[in-house]
Amino acid sequence: MRTLILAVLFLTARSAAAMEKPELVKLLAEIDDRQRNGGDYKALVYLEQKEKDKADVVREVLVYRRDADDKLMLLFSKPKSEEGKGILRLDKNLWTYDPGTGKWDRTTERERIGGTNTRRSDFDESRLAEEFEPSFGGEEKLGKFETVLLELKVKEGFDVAYPVQKLWVDKANHNILxxxxxxxxxxxxxxxxxxxxxxxxxxxxxxxxxxPGEIRIFDEIEKSNSTLVLFKAVDLNALDQNMFTKAWLESKSR
Amino acid sequence: MLIQIAWRNLLASPINLIIGGLILAGTFLFVVVGGLLDSLNDAMARSVVGSVAGHIQLYSSKSKDELALYGGMGGDQDLSAVTEFPRIKQTLEQLDNVKEVVPMGSSGALITAGNIVDVTLERLRNLYKAREGQLDDPRLRDLSREELDARITATRRHVRQIIRVLEADQKKAQAILQAEAIDPEVVAAVERVSKDAFWHDFEKDTWGSLEFLENKIAPQVTDAQLMFLRYLGTDLDRFQESFDRMQIVDGTKVPKGQRGFLIAKLMYEDQMKLKNARRLDKLKDARANGRLIATDDELKRFVKENRAQTRDLVLQLDDLKTAEATKRLQGYLQSTEGDLTALLSAFFDTTDANLEDRHRFFYEQLAPLVELYRVRIGDTLTIKAFSKGGAIQAVNVRVYGTFAFTGLEKSPLAGGTSLMDLMSFRDLYGYLTADKKEELAQLQRDTGARAVNRENAEDALFGEGNTVVAEATPGIIDEDKTFTGAGRRLREDDLVKRVYTEAEINGGVVLNAAVMLKDASRLSETLATINATASAQQLEIKAVSWQQASGILGQVINFFRGVLILAVLFIFGIAMVIINNAMMMATIQRTQTIGTMRAIGAQRSLILTMVLTESGVLGMIFGGVGILLGSAAMAWLHAKGIPAPNDVAYFFFSGPRLLPELSTTNLVVALVIIFLVTLLSTLFPAVIATRISPLRAMQADE
Incomplete structure (x- = not known):
């Protein structure tokens, strides 16, 4: 029995130690690849932000992606007061548009989307392997799921909302939990x-x-704040060729 | 007779002069410092009441924080919205001493205008859109095709000049930096747009060409400035009538009942003016006040910054204006230098001797070639601010002019808040009406998401019974059905021209309101009446005086008054101890005299009165001199005035000079204090004196 326990411990330790950097990079690449579409992508997303002593912020937003060209556009559809507002990523530029003023403004990766605690990266194609250096953080159980803990640090030259991350990845199917x-x-x-x-x-x-069909974000600075992101529908049909332009986004509210 | 005795004894002992000196100093201090504080209090009241607060401020009694017009300890206060303003206004304006109730709400926004390339490209984009009929801008609507073409050509030339400057920068960088520090993609982008071919083919794909410039070139310029803009939303017509120190400096007031924005003049100069011009103005002001560039570190810094930071100016000029500015500077400086940056750097090397002339030359010869202000009168300013719910809201407001409060032109406290119409303020505030709340609630009900608490999130989401992976059904999202057109851009012209009725202006939410009184001296009484009325009529508001509404600022004078009282108490406390001891010594020294007086029939009451009269005369003479000297000092200060030592003091002085007034109350209080101090400090020695018996006096003699 004792031998068996020692053997299990040895194997566990060996498997933990076995996650070397190339394997971790491969795992990140796999996570990215599973979420990357070869063609176009459109999703209808529901956002709900809860804050203490404030009315809930509720939004519906359309997410458009063309992963091959690293393009992303968010277009708010509900409530009526938000309709036509948008966010457009072109190269390293992140633009916001407000049809009420007709103005485009340059913004940053840290900008909250639609008054919620979400960032551009929550809706964009996953680029973990490209943007972060991983290291092995161990293995942990999350509820009933066995997970691998990855610790990530942003690579030099990349502008991201959060430069340090920890990921708990489902060992069984390599989804981030x-x-x-x-x-x-x-x-x-x-x-x-x-x-x-x-x-x-x-x-x-x-x-x-x-x-991800659902993301639950808990604010660790303002502990009483939380955000719910629900992907209500995903449509993989081809999008207009000229969609990822300022002119197209403006046309939706003209 | 007693006064004669007192006068003779007063002159007999030198210690009386010390006692008298203390009384004189205390009285002088009380009259002068007390008078100064009263004058400061009155001046500050004029500043606060006349610039933003009115005599009384109202805000929702449901608010979590107290109203602090000039900001509290923790930044902006959390004030609940006042939703029934028309009823409040109507009820309170019926009260005896209430003249007017002016609705208000204040907030702040960060204005990011983008860098000079962003701004110029936006102008070019709008010109192309106007030519294509895609933009209904009132400033461009009446232009003919030829006029639009001419503007497009001029703006394109400006962009090309900016690119030339960037190209020159890039060459300099390549000469001093290592190859790996230079992004080849950026080099290629600048190279592409600097070629004639790019501009020749520009209009083959106008929007694509513009996006290339916006996304590849504009980020290379990092001169974008953030401006923090604090604004007060109010009924602009009522505000200007009620706050009569407010004066329009540039432009005009906002037409009656219309949307619009008035920028505080000081803020306009400090934050929106071309930095080189602003520094030149400051240098000129400083010189007029006797400061020297040669010896003043701050002025030396202004010169240094002006010489080093010429980029804003250079990037504003197209090729023709660059050539013109170069020619004018070469002529002025008698120089053959061909580089505008070098010429500007030489020009801004201002000294005490040449400043006046260079300031004149700048405004006569260079200023007409550039935009002196980032926002011009008549421009539309886009203000983005966080709404009550935390989301960003934006409005376009037309800038009609700048304003200042008479006497407070240089005060950052009075000149730091701009004015906005109440309708635009409400758009930015983002108050959720019942309809909007229901729309959000319906969206939540339709989605039917379950709530998950932070504490048990892991169990709830990943515990037994949960499955993470599911097959999705392909969805067809038709955005054309999703969009109702509600977000259609409101025509700027419609909003600008629309005239709102008083009922519409007063009808929405406000955050606070200023109450102007007919008789300001009845403030406390009216405050109590308003609070009683609010309670009886369930108006759900709280009324506070201007002083309380000013937060920490309103307590400054009270603080100094406390310090004065402590200082006066300290001085008179010491005086009392010294007077008491001196009188005890004097009584012991005069044992024989007093004994003799008693022996020849003087009653104890006579002795008591004699000693008290002596100290009374001492107090009144020296206290009187103190009051006279204090009054003379105040008269001198009033005639001369105390100049405000810095811009902040303008607010406390309610203008460039404080003219202190002598307060009758202070004189009366000073007399009462002298009387009490002398009485209390002499009482014990006087009682001792009455107990001296004739027998003891004779024994002392033996």
Whole structure:
């Protein structure tokens, strides 16, 4: 019996130690690849922000992605007061548009989306392997799920909302279940949970596309604040060729 | 007779002069410092009441924080919205001493205008959109096709000049930096747009060309400035009538009942003016006040910054204006230098000797070539601010002019808040009406998301019974059905021209309100009446005086008054101890005299009265001199005036000079204090004196 326990401990330790950097990078690349679509991507997303002593912020937003060209656009559809507002990523530029003023403004990765605690990266294609250096943080159990803990640090030259992250990745199917994001100072800013992962066959990719059906974000600075992100529908049909332009976004409210 | 005795004894002992000196100093201090504080209090009241607060401020009694017009300890206060303002206004304006109730609400926004390239490209984009009929801008609507073409050509030339400056920068960088520090993508982008071919083919794909410039070139310029803009939303017509120190400096007032924005003049100069011009103005002001560039570190810094920071100016000029500015500077400086940056740096090397002339030359010859202000009168300013719910709201407001409060032109406290119409303020505040709340609630009900608490999130989401992976059904999202057109851009012209009725202006939410009184001296009484009325009529508001509404600022005078009282108490406390001891010594020294007086029939009451009269005369003479000297000092200060030592003091002085007034109350209080101090400090020695018996006096003699 004692030998058996020692053997199990040895194997566990060996498997923990076995996650070397190349394997971790491969794991990140796999996470990215599963969520990347070869063609276009459109999603209808529900956002709900709860803050203490404030009315809930509720939004519906359309997310458009063309992963091959690293393009992203968010277009708010509900409530009426938000309709037509948008966010457009072109190269390294992040633009916001307000049809009420007709103005485009340059913004940053740290900008909150629609008054919620979400950032551009919560809706964009996953670029973990490109943007972060991983290291192995051990293995942990999250509820009934066995997970691998990855510690990530942003690579030089990349502008991201949170430069340090911890990821709890489901050992069974390599989905992210939990994410903690830290400021450069080391202060924990957000804890996010991904309790629903959905997969859809993509013709353009000729493989399955994975996306989180639900994200629950808990604010670690203002502890009483939380955000719910629900992906209500995903459409993989081809988008207009000229869609990711200022002119197209403006036209939606003209 | 007693006064004669007192006068003779007063002159007999030198210690009386010390006692008298203390009384004189205390009285002088009380009259002068007390008078100064009263004058400061009155001046500050004029500043606060006349610039933003009115005599009384109202705010929701449901508010979590107390109203602090000039900011509290923790930044902006959390004030609940006042939703029934028309009823409140109507009820309170019926009260005896209430003249007017002016609705208000204040907030702040960070204005990011983008860098000079962003601004110029936005102008170019709008010109193309106007030519294509895609933009209904009132400033461009009446231009003919030819006029639009001419503006497009001029703006394109300006962009090309900016690119030339960037190209020159890049060459300098390549000469001093290592190759890996230079992004080849940026080099390629600048190279592409600097070629004639790019501009020749520009209009083959206008929007694509513009986006290339916006996304690849504009980020290379990092001169974007953030401006913090504090604004007060109010009924602009009522505000200007009620706060009569407010004067329009540039432009005009906002037409009656219309939307619009008035920028505080000081803020306009400090934050929106071209930095080089502003520094030149400051240098000129400082010189007029006798400061020297040669010896003043701050002025030396202004010169240094002006010489080093010429980029804002250079990037504003197109090729023709660059050539013109270069020619004018070469002529002025007698120089053959061809580089505008070098010429400007030489020009801004101002000294005490050449400042006046260079200031004149700048405004006569260079200023007409550039935009002196980032926002011009008549421009539309986009203000983005966090709404009550935390989301960003934005409005376009037309800038009609700048304003200042008479006498407070240089005060950052009075000149730091701009004015906005109440309708635009409400748009930014983002108050949720019942309809909007229901729309959000319906969206939540339709989605039917379950609530998950932070504490048990992991169990709830990943515990037994949870499955993480699911097959999704492909969805068809038709955004054309999703959009109702509610977000259609409101035509700027419609909003600008629309005239709102008084009922519409008063009808929405406000955060606070100023109450102007007919008779300011009845403030406390009216305050009590308003609070009683609010309670009886369930108006759900709280009324506070201007002083309380000013937060920490309103307590400054009270603090100094407390310090004065402590100082006066300290001085008179010491005086009392010294007077008491001196009188005890004097009584012991005069044992024989007093004994003799008693022996020849003087009653104890006579002795008591004699000693008290002596100290009374001492107090009145020296106290009187103190009051006279204090009054003379106040008269001198009033005639001369105390100049405000810095811009902040303008607010406390309610203008460039404080003219202190002598307060009758202070004189009366000073007399009462002298009387009490002398009486209390002499009482014990006087009682001792009455107990001296004739026998003891004779024994002392033996």
């Amino acid at each position: 939990k994410r903690q994001e830290f400021a450069l100072s080391g202060k924990l800013a957000r804890t996010s949970y991904y309790p629903k992962w959905q997969k859809l066959f993509s013709q353009s990719k000729n493989a399955e596309l994975w996306f």
